[in-house]
Amino acid sequence: MPGPVPESWPGLIGMELNTAVEIISRERPDVRIVRVLPPGEAPSPPPRDQVRVIIYNNVGPVPNTWIVVAPAPYIG
Template sequence: MPGPVPQSWPDLIGTELNAAVQIIAQERPDVRIVRVLPPGEAPSPPPTDQVRVVLYNDVGPVPDTWMVVAPAPYIG
């Protein structure tokens, strides 16, 4: 990949979950797993043979929407 390879996405906090997943997939096509968690939940150990992004989400302001919340999505 040309240019710097993102390791985290702080600018995606507050973004609708599906839109955030699409942005990460465009910026990091090597990512194979996106682990979506509710606020405060600890992720399971990362797989050894795949690149994974951890995203935290919560209910959005519009019914049936989910938004990315802090901490920022990260590789891990």
């Protein structure tokens, strides 16, 4: 991948979850697993030899939507 490779996405906080996943997938095609967690939950250990991103989310302002919340999505 040319240029800097992002390892976190603070600009995605407040964005709709599916849109955030699309952006991360475009910027980091090597990420094969996205772990979506509710606020405050600790992620399990990462799978061996795989790159994953952790995204925390909560219910959005519109019914049946989810938004990205802090901490910012990150590789981990």
